[in-house]
Structure formats: C-alpha cells, structure tokens
Amino acid sequence: AQKVTQAQTEISVVEKEDVTLDCVYETRDTTYYLFWYKQPPSGELVFLIRRNSFDEQNEISGRYSWNFQKSTSSFNFTITASQVVDSAVYFCALSLNSGYSTLTFGKGTMLLVSP
C-alpha cells in the first residue's frame, strides 16, 4: 500500500521568507507520480507541480521549486519569497502508473503567511 507523510502540520512565516514543505512517501512500485496541490480556504484543490519517478531533476518554476530524492523517498516543495496569498493547506500526493486517478494524499501542511 502507498503512504504519504507530511510531518509538518502547520507552518507560520512572515511575508518574503522562504518556506519548505516536507513530504515523504512509501511505495513498492518503481513507476509512480508525485504531486503538490494547494487548497485555499475556498476548498478547491489547485494542481501545482508533478514529478515522475524516473526524473529526479529538480526544477524551479517562478517562486516554486521542488527537491525530489528517490534515495530518501522525499519530495519537498519550496516557496521563495512567500506572499500572504500563499496561505493555504498544501497537500503532497502519490499516484501509481497503473492507476493515475487514485491519488494517495498526505494529511496536509497548513501554511500561514503573515504580512
């Protein structure tokens, strides 16, 4: 069975600080996909980034960057120069190649960015 762990329940930062959200996953499959979603107070889950298990290249997209390390089964997400609008709950999720639509989610990390 798959498992996603987000150890940080809540993080509070001041605007313009960098913040890293941690995610550790467990799966026996060799082909899988990892995702980060953002859930603002409105409730809708917003897709942010995706990574597949064969690509460990870390990337930067605007203020977002992610660090995928298969050796430690971690998929951490960093927001640079945080803004108040980044306040939300962030979910890490895993899907297997054989069932793209079955997402296993972590419990989420609530990020509060204060001005």
Next chain:
Amino acid sequence: KAGVTQTPRYLIKTRGQQVTLSCSPISGHRSVSWYQQTPGQGLQFLFEYFSETQRNKGNFPGRFSGRQFSNSRSEMNVSTLELGDSALYLCASRREGGTEQYFGPGTRLTVT
C-alpha cells in the same frame, strides 16, 4: 476552458436520507474521480469513472455509489446518510493519458 464544476456547493441533510452530488468535468476529460475530505481522515479516494465504467473503487461501504453519463458528467450517491458522512466531497477530472487531476470546488455535505 471552463474548470470542473460541482453542484450543489452546500447541502444539509438528515440522518437516514440519501443525497446525490453532481460533477461536470473539464471539456474533453473522460476520467472523473471522487474524493471525500474530512478533518479526521483527510482526503480519501472514493471511486473513478471512465467512459461510463467504474475503474477503481476506494475502501468505502456500498452506501456510496456513483455513475457516469455519456457526456462524462458524473454523479455520486450516498444512501442512508450517517453523521460521519459529513464532509467535503471533491470531484476531479483528468484527460486520457494525462496524470494530473483537476479538482472542482467541492460540495460540502452536512448531515444532522
């Protein structure tokens, strides 16, 4: 392109009643999945439909069912509602061959 839409957005029902929630996927997306979100259990997969067929099902009792129509719109039904069914029900759609799912705003169901 319009996003995933869900109706109704809010619903209050009484224990023992049944409820039907609706989801319209992004145009061209044929896969629709449903998730339940509660404070205690977090986000849990309910089921996935593709081309009117249920492809995957999560670990939920038979009171939870769904269906998909030929236009890819989907409905989920919960019969004999229990207090524990109070949750945010999220629908997501995915294009064939794609991996990321796009979620709707959810239906918040309260069972009293």
